[in-house]
Amino acid sequence: MRILLYSGKGGVGKTSISAATGLQLARRGVRTLVMSVDPAHSLADAFALKAGLFDPATADPYEVRPNLHVQEVNIQVELKRHWREIAGYLTSVLRTTGLGDIEAEELAILPGMEELSALMYVNQYRKQSTYDVVILDCAPTAESLRFVAMPTTLDWYMKHVFPTERRVLNAVRPLLNRMSPVELPTDAYFANMKELFTKLEGIETVLQDTTMTSVRLVSNAERMVVRETQRAFVYFLLHGLTVDTILVNRVLPEEVDGSFLGAQRRSQQQMLGEMEGYFHPVPVRQVPMFAEEVVGLERLEQLADVLDTLDPDPAAVTREVRPYVFERRDGRHQVRMDVPFVEKGEVGLFKKGDELVIELGVQRRHVGLPTSLAALHPTRATFEGQTLVIELGEAS
Numbered sequence: 001m002r003i004l005l006y007s008g009k010g011g012v013g014k015t016s017i018s019a020a021t022g023l024q025l026a027r028r029g030v031r032t033l034v035m036s037v038d039p040a041h042s043l044a045d046a047f048a049l050k051a052g053l054f055d056p057a058t059a060d061p062y063e064v065r066p067n068l069h070v071q072e073v074n075i076q077v078e079l080k081r082h083w084r085e086i087a088g089y090l091t092s093v094l095r096t097t098g099l100g101d102i103e104a105e106e107l108a109i110l111p112g113m114e115e116l117s118a119l120m121y122v123n124q125y126r127k128q129s130t131y132d133v134v135i136l137d138c139a140p141t142a143e144s145l146r147f148v149a150m151p152t153t154l155d156w157y158m159k160h161v162f163p164t165e166r167r168v169l170n171a172v173r174p175l176l177n178r179m180s181p182v183e184l185p186t187d188a189y190f191a192n193m194k195e196l197f198t199k200l201e202g203i204e205t206v207l208q209d210t211t212m213t214s215v216r217l218v219s220n221a222e223r224m225v226v227r228e229t230q231r232a233f234v235y236f237l238l239h240g241l242t243v244d245t246i247l248v249n250r251v252l253p254e255e256v257d258g259s260f261l262g263a264q265r266r267s268q269q270q271m272l273g274e275m276e277g278y279f280h281p282v283p284v285r286q287v288p289m290f291a292e293e294v295v296g297l298e299r300l301e302q303l304a305d306v307l308d309t310l311d312p313d314p315a316a317v318t319r320e321v322r323p324y325v326f327e328r329r330d331g332r333h334q335v336r337m338d339v340p341f342v343e344k345g346e347v348g349l350f351k352k353g354d355e356l357v358i359e360l361g362v363q364r365r366h367v368g369l370p371t372s373l374a375a376l377h378p379t380r381a382t383f384e385g386q387t388l389v390i391e392l393g394e395a396s
């Protein structure tokens with residue numbers, strides 16, 4: 001199964017392009033699911049599916065046409081399906097603070113629950129071979145990064161915190177129950193945690209496998225949007241995912257030259273030139289501005305026709321470059337990682353247990369060191385072009 005993740009700044013056209021790409025694949029006979037992971041769902045609106053604004057019909061895969069389903073992860077449904085005990089526990093804790101039932105239930109929705117639920121579905125569809133391609137229509141960039149970082153975080157929690165937490169809690173439970181006004185998590189809570197973890201098993205490897213998962217960044221030819229696209233590019237890479245295409249949406253056509261929009265077109269053209277340089281060798285593809293909103297099956301078909309001219313097979317694997325590699329040069333161990341647009345002063349490095357922690361701006365990436373390197377520490381960081389080279393050695 002292929003996973004195509006579409007991300008980018010709000011309003012750039014992620015949902016329209018995800019939906020049209022789904023059509024493009026379905027028309028070729030590829031079993032495709034377009035799944036919205038943006039809590040502000042608009043997938044059903046793009047397909048002009050229904051009248052009701054809060055209709056949960058798409059909480060499960062919903063057939064739009066042969067070979068094409070859409071699904072919008074619905075947190076209320078997910079709370080009952082996947083998070084019952086965890087949410088139940090959180091609600092009971094919140095109630096002890098004097099909150100009413102409804103408020104407590106609303107607050108028991110933790111950040112990340114939607115993303116993790118989506119990943120559970122992806123994992124399930126992969127194991128059951130339900131679809132050939134799953135397209136993820138993601139939230140604006142910052143949230144989608146949380147989405148891809150989630151499995152690593154959860155994995156870390158389950159390995160390092162969960163076992164101790166549970167053991168300690170069980171040991172002191174009788175005492176704490178007498179002292180604390182707050183009820184402690186029960187076995188059901190931990191069982192729920194474990195079950196979720198089982199459902200997510202393997203997803204991290206899947207997301208980082210370049211032959212399975214590709215990230216496509218949707219952008220516009222405007223400086224502010226491009227800057228966010230550059231940041232996203234680095235951060236996805238840092239999280240071990242591969243960006244294989246940049247899609248610049250709403251590019252103004254030649255016809256507008258000499259009109260009111262002429263100046264905007266000139267600035268877009270200049271921006272497009274700069275983008276080629278920034279993202280090389282990742283292709284920058286242009287999607288034209290349509291005269292009208294891309295809503296409804298007919299308009300999405302037109303967008304799919306345009307996408308066909310850019311890339312007839314959006315599910316093809318085109319980039320397989322590993323995001324980072326371990327190497328040994330001149331007797332020294334190195335971690336090499338491509339990080340374009342990053343300055344040396346913006347890189348922070350430290351060791352935590354057997355992990356190398358690399359900070360790029362506000363983002364952090366944990367690189368698990370193989371056993372043979374686990375005792376080493378980062379001793380030097382240099383740039384060779386866009387490649388960050390981290391040398392590992394004995395701590396001084």
Ligand SMILES: Nc1ncnc2c1ncn2[C@@H]1O[C@H](COP(=O)(O)OP(=O)(O)O)[C@@H](O)[C@H]1O
Pocket residue numbers: 008009010011012013014015016017042249250251287288289290291292293294295
């Ligand atoms: N190439 C295009 N030409 C004209 N309108 C577009 C184009 N791409 C998207 N739109 C419109 O722009 C709006 C935002 O697009 P959407 O796909 O919802 O963005 P996002 O999912 O990134 O927030 C929608 O009304 C959509 O129909």
Ligand SMILES: [Mg+2]
Pocket residue numbers: 014015016038042137
């Ligand atoms: Mg959207």
